[in-house]
Amino acid sequence: xxxxxxxxxxxxxxxxxxxxxxxxxxxxxxxxxxxxxxxxxxxxxxxxxxxxxxxxxxxxxxxxxxxxxxxxxxxxxxxxxxxxxxxxxxxxxxxxxxxxxxxxxxxxxxxxxxxxxxxxxxxxxxxxxxxxxxxxxxxxxxxxxxxxxxxxxxxxxxxxxxxxxxxxxxxxxxxxxxxxxxxxxxxxxxxxxxxxxxxxxxxxxxxxxxxxxxxxxxxxxxxxxxxxxxxxxxxxxxxxxxxxxxxxxxxxxxxxxxxxxxxxxxxxxxxxxxxxxxxxxxxxxxxxxxxxxxxxxxxxxxxxxxxxxxxxxxxxxxxxxxxxxxxxxxxxxxxxxxxxxxxxxxxxxxxxxxxxxxxxxxxxxxxxxxxxxxxxxxxxxxxxxxxxxxxxxxxxxxxxxxxxxxxxxxxxxxxxxxxxxxxxxxxxxxxxxxxxxxxxxxxxxxxxxxxxxxxxxxxxxxxxxxxxxxx
Amino acid sequence: xxxxxxxxxxxxxxxxxxxxxxxxxxxxxxxxxxxxxxxxxxxxxxxxxxxxxxxxxxxxxxxxxxxxxxxxxxxxxxxxxxxxxxxxxxxxxxxxxxxxxxxxxxxxxxxxxxxxxxxxxxxxxxxxxxxxxxxxxxxxxxxxxxxxxxxxxxxxxxxxxxxxxxxxxxxxxxxxxxxxxxxxxxxxxxxxxxxxxxxxxxxxxxxxxxxxxxxxxxxxxxxxxxxxxxxxxxxxxxxxxxxxxxxxxxxxxxxxxxxxxxxxxxxxxxxxxxxxxxxxxxxxxxxxxxxxxxxxxxxxxxxxxxx
Numbered sequence: 212x213x214x215x216x217x218x219x220x221x222x223x224x225x226x227x228x229x230x231x232x233x234x235x236x237x238x239x240x241x242x243x244x245x246x247x248x249x250x251x252x253x254x255x256x257x258x259x260x261x262x263x264x265x266x267x268x269x270x271x272x273x274x275x276x277x278x279x280x281x282x283x284x285x286x287x288x289x290x291x292x293x294x295x296x297x298x299x300x301x302x303x304x305x306x307x308x309x310x311x312x313x314x315x316x317x318x319x320x321x322x323x324x325x326x327x328x329x330x331x332x333x334x335x336x337x338x339x340x341x342x343x344x345x346x347x348x349x350x351x352x353x354x355x356x357x358x359x360x361x362x363x364x365x366x367x368x369x370x371x372x373x374x375x376x377x378x379x380x381x382x383x384x385x386x387x388x389x390x391x392x393x394x395x396x397x398x399x400x401x402x403x404x405x406x407x408x409x410x411x412x413x414x415x416x417x418x419x420x421x422x423x424x425x426x427x428x429x430x431x432x433x434x435x436x437x438x439x440x441x442x443x444x445x446x447x448x449x450x451x452x453x454x455x456x457x458x459x460x461x462x463x464x465x466x467x468x469x470x471x472x473x474x475x476x477x478x479x480x481x482x483x484x485x486x487x488x489x490x491x492x493x494x495x496x497x498x499x500x501x502x503x504x505x506x507x508x509x510x511x512x513x514x515x516x517x518x519x520x521x522x523x524x525x526x527x528x529x530x531x532x533x534x535x536x537x538x539x540x541x542x543x544x545x546x547x548x549x550x551x552x553x554x555x556x557x558x559x560x561x562x563x564x565x566x567x568x569x570x571x572x573x574x575x576x577x578x579x580x581x582x583x584x585x586x587x588x589x590x591x592x593x594x595x596x597x598x599x600x601x602x603x604x605x606x607x608x609x610x611x612x613x614x615x616x617x618x619x620x621x622x623x624x625x626x627x628x629x630x631x632x633x634x635x636x637x638x639x640x641x642x643x644x645x646x647x648x649x650x651x652x653x654x655x656x657x658x659x660x661x662x663x664x665x666x667x668x669x670x671x672x673x674x675x676x677x678x679x680x681x682x
Numbered sequence: 683x684x685x686x687x688x689x690x691x692x693x694x695x696x697x698x699x700x701x702x703x704x705x706x707x708x709x710x711x712x713x714x715x716x717x718x719x720x721x722x723x724x725x726x727x728x729x730x731x732x733x734x735x736x737x738x739x740x741x742x743x744x745x746x747x748x749x750x751x752x753x754x755x756x757x758x759x760x761x762x763x764x765x766x767x768x769x770x771x772x773x774x775x776x777x778x779x780x781x782x783x784x785x786x787x788x789x790x791x792x793x794x795x796x797x798x799x800x801x802x803x804x805x806x807x808x809x810x811x812x813x814x815x816x817x818x819x820x821x822x823x824x825x826x827x828x829x830x831x832x833x834x835x836x837x838x839x840x841x842x843x844x845x846x847x848x849x850x851x852x853x854x855x856x857x858x859x860x861x862x863x864x865x866x867x868x869x870x871x872x873x874x875x876x877x878x879x880x881x882x883x884x885x886x887x888x889x890x891x892x893x894x895x896x897x898x899x900x901x902x903x904x905x906x907x908x909x910x911x912x913x914x915x916x917x918x919x920x921x922x923x924x925x926x927x928x929x930x931x932x933x934x935x936x937x938x939x940x941x942x943x944x945x946x947x948x949x950x951x952x953x954x955x956x957x958x959x960x961x962x963x964x965x966x967x968x969x970x971x972x973x974x975x976x977x978x979x980x981x982x983x984x985x986x987x988x989x
Binding site for chain 1: 750753774775778784788792
């Protein structure tokens with residue numbers, strides 16, 4: 212059972228903050244179910260919602276963890292598959308079987324259907340990391356539901372009322388789980404590693420596994436990846452040619468950037484924006500319908516999307532430490548602080564990149580949602596993303612080593628930036644664009660620069676570290 | 683089986699202390715509670731190949747990383763090319779070539795791009811040598827580093843380290859992943875590099891045959907300290923293994939002058955002796971009622987006995 216326990220702990224170890232939050236969600240749902248006799252059956256609905264979302268997220272995390280674990284060497288472990296099955300059974304028992312049993316005992320209406328729906332969501336969560344095309348099918352259902360809401364509602368009601376709903380959900384669950392597990396347990400050649408500092412956000416389709424090993428990619432993702440690689444190759448060659456013609460500090464810095472951030476060259480950035488625009492447009496127009504979006508929310512999402520780059524930077528900087536020893540010898544810095552300064556200078560380019568990306572996303576959101584006050588949104592996004600990206604870069608350079616601490620910092624920075632965006636939007640409305648943006652600039656950029664200056668000083672004071680991270 | 687060990691004193695290799703490429707004094711390094719290096723004193727003269735020997739976990743990699751400033755010291759000083767390593771010191775780093783034990787360099791880069799990138803920073807880079815080695819060692823410049831096998835990556839690391847023709851080449855088990863052909867080719871390149879005056883190599887390895895081929899000075903690292911640094915020829919000349927055999931076995935090891943280590947195996951007592959006097963060994967054998975066989979140990983034998 213020790214092996215099963217270790218496997219069960221996997222998501223808790225790799226995504227500590229998420230695991231703790233989701234276990235808390237489960238606990239709250241359990242408490243709500245326990246309250247059914249006193250509060251009535253409606254509480255069970257809230258519990259089912261929590262368990263549904265919780266199981267979806269939890270199994271997504273589990274899939275991410277297992278995707279990295281299921282490599283050819285792991286299959287040599289004694290009884291690996293059987294133990295994996297045990298873990299799956301335990302997880303299902305926790306998230307679906309026990310709550311369903313409790314609901315049945317408490318005579319909650321539609322208890323079986325709720326349980327089957329939770330199982331289906333869990334299977335979809337698992338598929339999110341291994342068989343992404345299945346998620347596309349779900350998206351397709353959402354698209355249809357969005358275009359024909361009346362019909363979708365009638366079908367949903369009919370399905371709920373039908374005695375076939377539970378078996379159908381269970382069959383779908385089995386089918387999706389089977390397809391996901393088949394993809395997960397398939398032995399394939401390992402993908403080539405990408406830069407750990409690379410942007411793994413929407414449109415790149417290139418996220419690595421939680422343990423840092425490269426993720427398996429489909430044909431389309433491979434093609435997109437090859438285009439990105441082509442741009443980085445050309446950018447590096449151009450930078451080298453320019454540096455050879457006329458060596459200068461600036462061109463040297465460009466070279467270092469091309470090495471550390473290979474996919475942050477202008478062509479790759481444009482391609483990324485194009486991909487994000489295509490996906491977001493499809494999502495907003497086809498799936499969610501533009502009229503349902505609040506323009507202010509869209510701006511905050513743009514901030515979130517822009518900042519999603521930095522957690523990967525924090526992880527990547529730790530992962531790259533042993534490699535950076537080679538860069539250290541190559542750069543031959545005069546002092547250790549010079550070396551740290553070089554890295555800082557190379558990475559600060561992420562601040563303008565983030566600001567421009569956020570502005571582009573916000574602009575896209577403005578167009579898609581026909582926002583009433585585009586200038587107010589753009590001003591707000593530009594100022595807040597500048598301060599937030601400075602803060603995010605600062606905390607990831609000197610932030611906590613452990614994944615738990617880093618997870619907390621990520622959540623804090625992202626939520627703080629989104630809150631700052633909403634606050635800034637209100638401020639611009641209350642004080643006018645000129646005065647409001649001045650005050651916002653003072654507050655957010657002042658804060659960002661303050662954090663950045665302190666972090667910079669601390670980073671320069673620290674000796675460079677080339678030891679591989681312990682975890 | 684029981685063993686008795688004694689440590690040979692550390693002796694200078696040559697009177698080149700003043701011009702030492704590397705000078706280490708009182709170097710200490712610990713990871714959490716575990717002290718890996720316990721006051722290392724070490725001088726490396728120029729123009730020599732130094733074979734750094736030690737068992738797994740002896741601290742060879744840690745020592746080499748500390749020397750290059752890749753790992754912070756807990757105590758002690760390191761001088762490289764006559765200047766303290768408190769700071770890397772700019773161009774001095776370009777006089778060093780380093781092949782790490784594990785080579786996980788930028789796997790997303792292509793071989794050619796990686797070498798071009800590195801060469802761009804060097805004032806001196808032997809492009810012809812790099813191109814020749816890529817060809818000889820069948821490394822495809824268009825291939826991504828991540829697509830290379832471990833052995834090919836090791837070859838690339840060696841090309842990268844040798845191409846600037848450094849004055850000091852630090853190699854941390856560089857041939858562990860290489861096939862015999864590649865190992866021989868690498869040793870040939872290393873010896874060619876050493877033909878230039880003033881070139882120094884520090885070479886951590888377990889393949890003692892390579893050190894014998896390079897006629898290296900041997901430095902033994904044990905228990906977190908340098909036990910000795912001696913030319914291989916001197917070791918060969920001064921070390922002998924005396925094997926005493928008698929039918930009723932050995933309750934304890936016989937004592938003799940210059941004894942470094944005694945190993946008792948059944949009816950044999952194997953004594954590793956420094957500056958052995960054959961007469962006194964014969965007298966010892968007669969006293970103990972045993973037959974005597976005197977052998978010249980190989981470097982691997984010495985490593986097994988002393989490390």
